Amino acid sequence: MGVYRYPENPLLTPADVPPHRDDFEVIGVFNAGVAKYHDEIILLLRVAERPVAQDEQTIKAAIFDVSAKGLRIETFHRNDQRYDFSDPRSIAPVERKGGFTYLTSISHLRIARSVDGRHFHVDEQPFLYPQTELETFGVEDARITQIGDTYYITYSAVSARGVGVVLASTKNFHDVHRHGMILPPENKDVVLFPEPIGGKYYCLHRPVPSGNGSPDIWLAESSDLNHWGNHHHLMGCRPEAWDSRRLGAGAPPLRTEHGWLELYHAADEDARYCVGAVLLDLEDPSQVLVRSRHPILVPEADYETNGFFGNVVFPCGALLQGDTVQVYYGVADTSMACVEIPLQTIFDSLGS
């Protein structure tokens, strides 16, 4: 048995999500955190929006203005020599000094609910919207871990200060509490383990060193989820492999008989993002037991290879349904899809 992509894929596209205000358009709905809540599957979608531009020569970027407690719209012209517009995701100053890179979209987190896991109803309004000076460029790529009756959400907070990770929590997917930034820039891709191990909470995180070092996966410990320490380097990029360029935790770890199963994303030199797996020791998650030599999911379907930023499969959550892992994943920075993979298929792939 191999990977089973839902025939309904992509499950959610920008056309399925209304913008949160009339003068905006949704350009991406992807990289959703996943939770089971009562009888429903919840996706906490990253919704990327932008102000509708009047013509092709104009790019408008929305930024959250803390003092005004609202959005400010910046307008750029494509022939402005001071900026590099070649990356569709960003507007970069040619001269970095004193300037910072704008995003062409601003993301928020929005809830979608489903009973069958294939058809979703999307909320009209955001669940988490930029609110602080560390979120002025948006909030992105949530992961959800249920611990007891609380759902903990880790997400990327993006601003001119860099990208850090904020913790939030909810008990009902209606009221949400922000706990503050738990990891400062540059960091993202934080997943919490779903239970304490030896009396401590653990997370995986992905710092980006500015000098030596590569974007690798690290492990950290906490006693209260709000404060983190005892950082260890867990696993790095592998030259020449599918995960040569950058790594990041994907779904929160799943407890299996063979160890903590972590589905992670990685990119190679061509910026192709695939999904692989790693097993960590159940008692000591700093011990890597075995790791995918080859990816278990690669961008192949049309909706995975083509889009705003193509050749990307990017999971932020997975559910263990009996012997099967149900993986929700962003595709091409554009839409959401789902794949089912038997646990045994993953274990077998790790042996080869």
Add this chain to the structure above:
Amino acid sequence: MGVYRYPENPLLTPADVPPHRDDFEVIGVFNAGVAKYHDEIILLLRVAERPVAQDEQTIKAAIFDVSAKGLRIETFHRNDQRYDFSDPRSIAPVERKGGFTYLTSISHLRIARSVDGRHFHVDEQPFLYPQTELETFGVEDARITQIGDTYYITYSAVSARGVGVVLASTKNFHDVHRHGMILPPENKDVVLFPEPIGGKYYCLHRPVPSGNGSPDIWLAESSDLNHWGNHHHLMGCRPEAWDSRRLGAGAPPLRTEHGWLELYHAADEDARYCVGAVLLDLEDPSQVLVRSRHPILVPEADYETNGFFGNVVFPCGALLQGDTVQVYYGVADTSMACVEIPLQTIFDSLGS
């Protein structure tokens, strides 16, 4: 009254410190943490050593090898086209892919003791030597904060994984306990506040974002000193000013009647490192009250302008002696010096 540089400066130079093994030479003794212990002033020196090279065309770099539990010596030839030797501090691969930048020296932390604060006796052997895979390139730039009867030491752990910050502690400057890495790469310049504020411990730290953002000073909170959270951006680089390029906390904050006095270092576009001051609210250290428009200490003396890396004054510790601040600081990445500055002089400078 202005700044009073000790006539004995530099207080400690490489010639005053024996290498910890015979085939090494000391090239720098600088950036020391400072503590008062019984009747003595303790400096926890950064001692930079390198293997003695046989000829001018050879550079030897020492790296701590975790599996061998000892040093490994790498030999480079100056005509090796694969490396860039232009920075005296490092050996950088011309092609970054798969390679990492070596340091031309490896640093450890060593204790020096003094009764008069001007003449020091230096230990023969290291107090803290590289020990883990996150310290393979050395341990650097300690800060010391006394809390109760314990002296907490924060230092930079340097490796091919990047630069992070480790916490250690001692009660007697003889036995030392490592608490683990408290902030992952890229981070350094961590100082602990000497007492809890509103029931929480605080530190200043200096992450280096890899994209947007600059090397600025951040604030974080902890309940146990080992785990940190609620990160806030505190103060940033100022374009065109003396602190335009990078900032970092220097000495652990000193409690004064006007607020927490933090002496910080900063570099401008010419990589000139000066010392300035900032006052933070006593009850809420996230509030910046006032900050030096001009530095209070600039590299002027010969021992500050000339050396391994010239034009650097870099404090890692200061003692409040009555109405005077006694600042120990590294000079030119080579030696140690001391300056006394009346508190009032600092306060007056902040007003202008």
